[in-house]
Amino acid sequence: MARGERNLLRSIVPRTLKAALWGFITFLMYYIPYQLLLLPALMFPEIFPLGINTLFNVFIAIAIFFAVAIQLFSGTILQHVLSVAKALTLMIYFIYAFEGGIITLTPSFSETAFKIVADLRVFLAMLILIYLLGLAKSIIQAIDFLASEKDQT
């Protein structure tokens, strides 16, 4: 094996292991609290729509994918690009999951037709604000990274 290939393996293997570990930690970090949050939905399937479980799983999948990808490319400009992509993806995800902020539930626990409409736009705005802050942070980090790269050269 050539020396160059050996060096490449030496840098990739720990990075991949670190990314996998980080992915697992992210899975535990999100999956357990989300399962606890899902408990009411699982306890009252007649109130909450079945799709809610899928939505949670998609969120966890997005979080794990970006956690692994960001770790895999840490120390490169791609890390910051992926952080920006993560913030944008999660913003779109939350807008979709919250149906634009106005959620309509149609429980079917009796013959009476029920409809619950919750206007969660304030809550959604707060969530989007978090990811906007994250987006701004990632952009500044990317600029900082590029500036420090330029300084080194």
Next chain:
Amino acid sequence: MRQALRALGWATKVLLILIIVFCVTSVYSVFNLRMGFGEPQATCSEGVLLVSFPFFVNNSGYYDLSDLNLTTQVIDYNGTILSSSATFVPLVTRDSNIVTMHNVSINLDNTNVTRLLFQDDNFEASMSIAMKFARTIPIEILMNETIPWGAPFYNFSIGEITYSFNGTHYLGVAPISFENHSPFSNVAGTIQFEIYNDKGEYVGSSRKSLDVPPNSGYQDQIELVIDDPTKLTLSGQVRVSFETSMLSFGPVVIPYG
């Protein structure tokens, strides 16, 4: 640059913690919120049936409920609004109970009453409870239900009137029958019959007390005292009126002959 990054990081963390705390306390508060209706009370005066529902809210959560607006609407078979009522509670603070009366009034004009008394029907009742949770999140609960109505005088009919003379008075005997389809209440009161001939002249009358239990039929004969037998004709009309302690209606005109 570093300080800006640090500030953004802290702002994100603080917001995230606030959202998580708000989520957890909101879920807890919603599960500790109780709403419902007590035993309704009905009164009838001046042709208006008023049903009062005690509406209670027990808020043992962490957040106030504001602008609570309860509205109900009752719509009959052809889409006519029979009743539209609203009750507004400006604020239900946390750790507090409120009980307020929600009044549903139905105008019992003669058209309404006649239909309600003689024909089975279905009502569409819709209810909406709108409120602001934690003074920021508007929530609305909408309910629609079809309520079957059982007419207390369903299939009311008067048979052929036969006449006789008992030595002092001329009498008319009319068989009457109906079914009380009302699932809850007895048909209890006094029923009055007045016979008019084909020229619209008064011929005779009679009163009878009734007490018919729910979901049962009634068949009987009613004896009418004829004041002036010369006015009797083969056809005419019977005017039926009904009186209870709560309401009176009539006359309902039924042709005979």
